[in-house]
Amino acid sequence: MDFRTDILAHRDRLYRLALSILGDSAEAEDVVQDVMLKAWERREEWGAVEKPLAWLAQMTKNAALDKLKKAHHQPLPEEGSAQWHNPSLVTTPHHSEGIGLITRLISELPPPLDDLVRLRDIEGFSYAEIADKLLLTEDQVRVYLHRARTKIKEKYVKMQKYGL
Amino acid sequence: MDYKYIEQLIDSYFEGTTSLEEEHILREFFAQENVPEHLLEWQSLFRSEKELANAHLDERFDERLLSLTGEAHVRALPIPLRTRLRPLLRVAAFIAFAVVIGTAVEQSVSPQGEAPANQMAVQDELDADETTALDIRSAELQNDSVSIN
Numbered sequence A: 001m002d003f004r005t006d007i008l009a010h011r012d013r014l015y016r017l018a019l020s021i022l023g024d025s026a027e028a029e030d031v032v033q034d035v036m037l038k039a040w041e042r043r044e045e046w047g048a049v050e051k052p053l054a055w056l057a058q059m060t061k062n063a064a065l066d067k068l069k070k071a072h073h074q075p076l077p078e079e080g081s082a083q084w085h086n087p088s089l090v091t092t093p094h095h096s097e098g099i100g101l102i103t104r105l106i107s108e109l110p111p112p113l114d115d116l117v118r119l120r121d122i123e124g125f126s127y128a129e130i131a132d133k134l135l136l137t138e139d140q141v142r143v144y145l146h147r148a149r150t151k152i153k154e155k156y157v158k159m160q161k162y163g164l
Numbered sequence B: 001m002d003y004k005y006i007e008q009l010i011d012s013y014f015e016g017t018t019s020l021e022e023e024h025i026l027r028e029f030f031a032q033e034n035v036p037e038h039l040l041e042w043q044s045l046f047r048s049e050k051e052l053a054n055a056h057l058d059e060r061f062d063e064r065l066l067s068l069t070g071e072a073h074v075r076a077l078p079i080p081l082r083t084r085l086r087p088l089l090r091v092a093a094f095i096a097f098a099v100v101i102g103t104a105v106e107q108s109v110s111p112q113g114e115a116p117a118n119q120m121a122v123q124d125e126l127d128a129d130e131t132t133a134l135d136i137r138s139a140e141l142q143n144d145s146v147s148i149n
Helices: A003-022 A025-041 A043-048 A052-072 A097-107 A113-122 A127-134 A138-162 B004-015 B020-031 B037-053 B059-069 B071-076 B081-112 B116-148
Strands: none
Touching (some): A003 A025, A003 A052, A003 A097, A003 A113, A003 B037, A003 B059, A025 A043, A025 A052, A097 A113, A097 A138, A097 B037, A113 A127, A113 B037, A138 B004, A138 B037, B004 B020, B004 B037, B020 B037, B059 B071
16 A cells, blocks of 8 residues: 555545535545544554555544534633624634535435435445445445435425525 | 426436436536526535535645655655665675685685696606616616626
8 A cells, every 4th residue: 555546545535525524624624634644654554454445434434523523512602702702703614605505414314324425426426336335235325315315305495495 | 498307307316316427417507507497496405516526635735744744755765776776786796706706716726736636646657657767777787787797
């Protein structure tokens, strides 16, 4: 395995994965950087890694979910602090509204439907490729995709109509 | 303009039966500005998907990572052929030196070493011949002296 061809080459896919979870470009970039540095530190294990992208994607997903969890547990601004007087100073994701929409819709899907939509609608993989990556049959992929998009449609229509 | 084809594609999309190419057509259709009003409700969804699908990091990210891992320096210094072959050249030089020394030692030892056995044999032969000749000559001289007396 080589750092440039087997790790750095996947930067955009990992970035989009992190972005689809966090909805924030700067946070997503930090996650990908941390994951790649961790992969570099663990270079003695590279010989045992059969699928570098799957290995890196799992690390990225875990790191992004950890970051999201920590962000949800951030304490409220202290009374009298600058943030308390001006809530807009509290750190908020600085992604565009467009990415925020699909990020939110995907984040509300249960596994493995979330990963399935990421692989199909964001990365453009075929049913066969998705089946291979998620250890499913192609028929299962079709059924799950139908289920995922039905949920996305319901949620999207509610958001459009009621702003939910 | 008839948008039946697009409407069918939208239905197929939510049923999960569209091909990758058909999904691409939908995203390109909604990326344009002149989307008919009755289809506008789906525009944000397909634009959002397209925006995320096109998100990427730039070269500065690579440079930062390579500098943090030190890979940039390793890659920036190509190893010249002479340096790569240096160990091999050292071994070759040692072998050549050993051969030269070995040959020189062999040549300097040979004249007093193996050769004497042969040379001594020849010398013995010559000595033996000389003795015989002397004996014959001595006998001849003795005969001559008897005949004189």
